Amino acid sequence: MAKLVLEKVAKSFGLVNVLPGVDLDIEDGEFVVFVGPSGCGKSTLLRLIAGLEDVSSGDILIDGDSVTHVPAADRGVAMVFQSYALYPHMTVRQNLSFGLENIRMQRPEIERRVGEAARLLQIEQLLERRPKELSGGQRQRVAIGRAITRDPKIFLFDEPLSNLDAELRVLMRIEITRLHERLGNTMIYVTHDQIEAMTMADKIVVLRGGVIEQVGAPLELYNQPRNAFVAGFIGSPRMNFVEGTIGEVSGETFTFTSPDLPAMTLPRRTASLAAGQKVSVGVRPEDLIVSKGKGSGWPVTVSVAEQHGANSYIHCSRPNGEPLLIHQPGQSAVERGDILNVSPVPARWHLFDASGLRIEIEPGQEMAPPILHTAIQ
Amino acid sequence: MSTTNWVSRAGFGLMSLPARVIEPVMSGVQRLIGIKRMPWFFLIPNLTAVMLFALLPVLINVFYSLTGSDRLYPQDRPWVGGRNYETLFDCTNYLDPSTCSRDLFWRALGNTLTFVPIQVVCMIGIALITALCLNREIRGRGFFRGVFFFPVMLSPVVVALTWQWILQRNGALNGIFSAIGLNPVNWLVFPNTAFFWSVFVTVWAHMGFYTIILLAGLQAIPRDVYEAAKMDSASNWRVFTKITLPLLRPVLLVVFILSMIRSVQTFDELYILTGGGPGSATMLMVQYIYEIGFAIQPRNFGLAAAASLLLGAALLVFTAIQLHLSRRAQNG
Numbered sequence: 001m002a003k004l005v006l007e008k009v010a011k012s013f014g015l016v017n018v019l020p021g022v023d024l025d026i027e028d029g030e031f032v033v034f035v036g037p038s039g040c041g042k043s044t045l046l047r048l049i050a051g052l053e054d055v056s057s058g059d060i061l062i063d064g065d066s067v068t069h070v071p072a073a074d075r076g077v078a079m080v081f082q083s084y085a086l087y088p089h090m091t092v093r094q095n096l097s098f099g100l101e102n103i104r105m106q107r108p109e110i111e112r113r114v115g116e117a118a119r120l121l122q123i124e125q126l127l128e129r130r131p132k133e134l135s136g137g138q139r140q141r142v143a144i145g146r147a148i149t150r151d152p153k154i155f156l157f158d159e160p161l162s163n164l165d166a167e168l169r170v171l172m173r174i175e176i177t178r179l180h181e182r183l184g185n186t187m188i189y190v191t192h193d194q195i196e197a198m199t200m201a202d203k204i205v206v207l208r209g210g211v212i213e214q215v216g217a218p219l220e221l222y223n224q225p226r227n228a229f230v231a232g233f234i235g236s237p238r239m240n241f242v243e244g245t246i247g248e249v250s251g252e253t254f255t256f257t258s259p260d261l262p263a264m265t266l267p268r269r270t271a272s273l274a275a276g277q278k279v280s281v282g283v284r285p286e287d288l289i290v291s292k293g294k295g296s297g298w299p300v301t302v303s304v305a306e307q308h309g310a311n312s313y314i315h316c317s318r319p320n321g322e323p324l325l326i327h328q329p330g331q332s333a334v335e336r337g338d339i340l341n342v343s344p345v346p347a348r349w350h351l352f353d354a355s356g357l358r359i360e361i362e363p364g365q366e367m368a369p370p371i372l373h374t375a376i377q
Numbered sequence: 378m379s380t381t382n383w384v385s386r387a388g389f390g391l392m393s394l395p396a397r398v399i400e401p402v403m404s405g406v407q408r409l410i411g412i413k414r415m416p417w418f419f420l421i422p423n424l425t426a427v428m429l430f431a432l433l434p435v436l437i438n439v440f441y442s443l444t445g446s447d448r449l450y451p452q453d454r455p456w457v458g459g460r461n462y463e464t465l466f467d468c469t470n471y472l473d474p475s476t477c478s479r480d481l482f483w484r485a486l487g488n489t490l491t492f493v494p495i496q497v498v499c500m501i502g503i504a505l506i507t508a509l510c511l512n513r514e515i516r517g518r519g520f521f522r523g524v525f526f527f528p529v530m531l532s533p534v535v536v537a538l539t540w541q542w543i544l545q546r547n548g549a550l551n552g553i554f555s556a557i558g559l560n561p562v563n564w565l566v567f568p569n570t571a572f573f574w575s576v577f578v579t580v581w582a583h584m585g586f587y588t589i590i591l592l593a594g595l596q597a598i599p600r601d602v603y604e605a606a607k608m609d610s611a612s613n614w615r616v617f618t619k620i621t622l623p624l625l626r627p628v629l630l631v632v633f634i635l636s637m638i639r640s641v642q643t644f645d646e647l648y649i650l651t652g653g654g655p656g657s658a659t660m661l662m663v664q665y666i667y668e669i670g671f672a673i674q675p676r677n678f679g680l681a682a683a684a685s686l687l688l689g690a691a692l693l694v695f696t697a698i699q700l701h702l703s704r705r706a707q708n709g
Contacts, residue, residue, distance in 0.1 A: 052604050073610035085601035089623040098619070099609030150609070 002063060002076070002153035002186040003028050004049065009058035011044055011210075018044050019210040021058060026188065026203070031180050034190045035197040036207035037233070042190045043158055045207070049188065050079045050156050062153060073102075078147035079156040082163065084139045086131040092118075092142050093127040096149050110149075117145040120182070137168045144179070157189040161196065173199060194234055198222070206230050228356035231282050237313060239282045239350075240324050242298070246277040256281055260320035261298045264343065269361045270351070278354040285313070285327035287348035290340050297343030300324050302334050316340060435689075441682035447675040454679075461683035482684060484657045485665035488572075492661055493640045496576050500636050501629070504584050508591035509621075522592070526585035536582045537649035541565075544574055544650075568658035571651050575659045579646055583639060587632045594628030595621070630703045634696055641692055662688050 004026040011019040019041045026032050034042040047053045049060060051072030060068045067075045086095050096114045105113075118124045121141040131139055140160060147155055157176070161169045177200050180187050191197055197204050198218045206213040206221065206229075214226040218234075225231035231239045244258030254273055257263040266281075289297070300316035303323075312332035316324045326342065334340065351359040406418055437451075442461050444454035469476035474483035511522055528536065543549045544564040551561035564570045598621065606616050622629075644663040647653065653660030653668075660668075662684065670681025 050608065052607065072607050077608075079605075079608050081601050081605060083599065083601045085599065085605035087602060087605070087620065089626075098606075098611070102610040102612070102615055146605075146609075 004154060004186060004188075005059075005061040005064075006045075006049075007059040007061065009045070009048060009060060010056045011041075011048055011053065012056045017210070019048075022210070022212060024205065024212065024215065026186060029184050029186055031177070031187045031189065031200060031202045032205060033197040033201035033203070034188065034205045034207060035192065035194055035233070036213075038192060040207040041210035042192075042207050044210075046079075046156050046158055046188060046190045049154070050077055051075050052079075076153040077156055078150045078152035078154075079158065080140075080143045080147050080160045082159040084131070084143040084160075084163075086139060086142055086146070088131050091128050091130055092123060092134070092145075095131070095142055096127075096145050099146065099150050113149045113151070114145075117148040120148065120179070121145045136164050137172065140164065140172060144176070148183070153186065155183075155185055155187040157187065159191055160189075161191070162193075169196075176200065195236055198234065204234070206233060208233075224358075225282075225350065226358055228280065228282065228352045228358075231350055231352070231358075235284055237285050237325050237327065239284050240288075241280045241282050241352075242318075242322075242324075243278075243280045246273050246275055246279055249273050249275050258298075260318055260322075262296075264296075264298065266344075266349070267346065269347070270359055272359060279359065280352045281344070282350035282352060283344045283348070285325045286329075287345045288326050288342045289345055290314075290326055290328070290342050292334070292338065292340060295341030295343075297341040298324075300340050300342055302336055302338045302340060305332055305334050305336065307331055314340075316342075438682045438686055441678050442686050443679075445679050447677065449678070457679065461679045462687075464680060465683055465687070479680070481657060481660070481665055481669075485660050485662050488658070488660055489641065489662040492572070492576065492643070492659075493637060496579055496640045496643075497633065497636050499576060500580050500584055500587060500640070501632060503580060504587035504591055504632070505629075507584065507588045508595055509617075511588070511592055512595045522589075525588050528582045529585040531582070533582065533645035534649055536578065537646045540574070540578045540581075541650055565651055566655055568655055571655055571659050575647050575651060578650060579640070579643055582646060583636070587636055590632055590635075591625070591628060594625050597628075598624045626703070626706075630699070634699060637695070637699075638692060641688065 004024075006022050006024040008021045008023060009019060010017070010021045022045060034045060036042050044053065048055050051067070051070065055068055058068075059066050062075065062077075087098065090098065093114060096117060097110045100110045100113060114127075115124075118127055121144060123138065123141050123145060126134060126138055126142070131142065134142065143160070160176075161172050164172060173196060176187075176189075180200075189196070189200060201218055203215060204218055204221050205215050208229055214221055214230045216224075221230055221234045225234060225239075228241065232241070242256075242258050242261065244256050244261070247255035247257045247263055249255075249268065252268055253265050254268045255263045255265050256279070291297070298318065300318055302314055303317050304315040306313040306315070309331065310329070312328045312330065312334075314326040314328065314332060314334055316326060318324055324342070326340070353359055407415055410418065440451065441454070443456065443458060444451070445457040445460065446454055448454055465479055465482050467478040468474075468483065471477075471483070474480040474487065477483045507525055511518060511525070515521070531539075541548070545551075546561065546563055548564075550564065554561050562570065564574055602620060602624070603616065606620050611619065641661075642663055643661055644667065647659055647661060648664055648667075651659040653664050666681045666685050666688070669677050669684065
């Protein structure tokens with residue numbers, strides 16, 4: 001059992017208030033990812049949980065017991081650092097056993113744990129090497145191994161894959177996910193890479209400026225972002241936003257107007273809409289219906305068509321020069337300079353008010369399941 | 378032509394002038410000696426300085442050690458072969474300097490062999506403790522770093538005179554002793570206290586330099602490694618012995634070699650502070666070499682040269698052993 005509860009956890013460095021007060025519950029065995037842009041406080045929050053920083057106020061509870069004033073080593077947590085932080089003068093075996101020797105564990109038990117961790121991470125043949133003789137991926141495994149040997153209640157990962165190349169990152173991502181499945185421990189993982197967040201997490205915590213913007217399962221955040229920030233941050237490539245105002249509101253529909261685009265009539269899914277209200281429509285790149293030539297949608301001009309083979313990313317510009325991105329499965333026939341007509345897939349668009357908050361959809365009007373086929377008709 | 382163009386052309390012309398002169402010279406040299414020998418060509422200025430001011434004096438020293446008389450010019454000095462070395466080693470019992478024909482040499486050697494290990498160990502120990510303290514987040518850290526480095530900037534003569542004023546019969550230290558009702562001590566008159574203060578003053582004067590080097594070494598150890606050790610339940614002592622010391626070892630080696638060489642070379646502070654006394658209690662090797670070669674009449678350049686070469690050879694061997702051991706430990 002390792003349930004973690006943060007109660008109004010705040011942290012200031014001098015006059016800078018990094019975390020104004022975080023409340024969060026993490027259930028036993030969950031894989032939770034803290035994600036957010038640089039400087040959002042996600043690493044600080046992790047370090048507070050680890051005990052490497054003291055909280056300014058608030059309480060941290062593990063399994064119901066406050067650990068706020070418990071030293072890092074006695075909290076039952078283990079951390080994998082961004083830089084791996086391996087002891088450069090020790091062999092891999094010594095790196096793995098150092099923590100156990102410190103708590104005066106019996107030698108046979110140390111050997112057993114080191115052997116088990118090495119087997120699990122397939123680093124048995126590296127045990128007598130020093131960190132400088134290892135590749136980035138191998139170092140990463142040793143760093144994870146060091147955490148495993150301590151048999152912690154909670155694993156903490158601080159951007160552990162950021163120093164690896166793209167290919168290795170994908171492999172390690174899968175390995176860490178498998179490791180979580182095998183060990184079943186609570187894991188907290190910090191990253192600024194939302195793909196890592198989406199692919200690994202049971203639960204994502206999106207942070208901005210030290211404040212939790214939204215907590216939820218990856219697809220929950222993707223499909224029902226609470227605000228424009230989460231909508232823009234979760235999902236790659238990011239969501240398109242079209243600012244404008246509400247025009248005419250009728251029983252079933254409303255018109256949305258943007259200065260550079262023709263008015264569009266959209267189905268009304270909420271009562272809280274008023275004519276003249278400033279809003280922005282958010283549409284993910286894959287949720288756009290695209291047709292060539294004139295039509296009833298928004299006219300955009302193709303500036304770059306990126307062909308990835310299995311996918312196409314068509315970078316367009318609106319009449320006012322603002323960018324708009326279209327994602328299409330497969331290969332696309334469009335070329336630079338083509339005029340396309342785009343409109344959101346029904347019930348696959350989001351509406352945000354002037355402050356960026358999502359305008360809630362009424363029950364029975366939920367988002368439609370994602371439609372992947374938006375090929376040019 | 379616009380002003381800008383004129384200026385830029387003139388600038389370009391000036392910049393390229395050395396290149397235009399040097400390029401053909403370099404090409405010529407390269408053709409003459411071949412591209413593989415070009416590094417030697419570029420090393421010539423530095424090598425010349427090393428030859429003139431380091432290697433040549435060593436060779437002259439070798440020559441002087443193999444020749445006799447008190448005459449300065451080489452052509453006036455008769456060849457004596459290894460006689461100067463024989464004189465230095467002319468002893469009935471090496472453990473008893475009074476049985477040696479040059480007893481002062483053996484006393485100075487004995488003093489040096491006692492002084493150097495004690496001074497180096499004290500120096501590194503205190504410098505390391507100071508560096509560890511200054512590496513912590515303490516109030517006024519910058520001020521203390523300056524304070525500990527300050528004596529390094531002082532002239533050795535100033536250091537020695539200052540401490541002489543403190544330690545002499547009517548000095549500041551005895552003033553304090555008198556004020557608190559203790560009997561004044563003639564610090565520099567008794568061999569043991571004079572030796573203690575010799576070590577103390579030289580450590581005080583040079584410690585700041587090694588503190589700064591060690592501090593730089595400490596700061597180069599990544600903070601993450603300490604945090605990992607903290608997560609790994611390591612006690613402060615385990616962190617020091619298992620993380621800090623091993624990671625500081627390359628820097629400690631540099632400090633050890635530098636401080637040892639400097640310690641063996643100790644002369645100026647002690648020459649002014651104690652004059653090698655009382656008797657010969659604080660006379661170290663370099664002072665002996667100076668005395669025998671320049672101060673005591675007739676001046677014995679040959680013996681002084683022989684003694685200095687022996688000292689140099691001993692330093693060389695010791696440094697080589699230390700380097701070898703350290704490299705073996707690092708690779709091991």
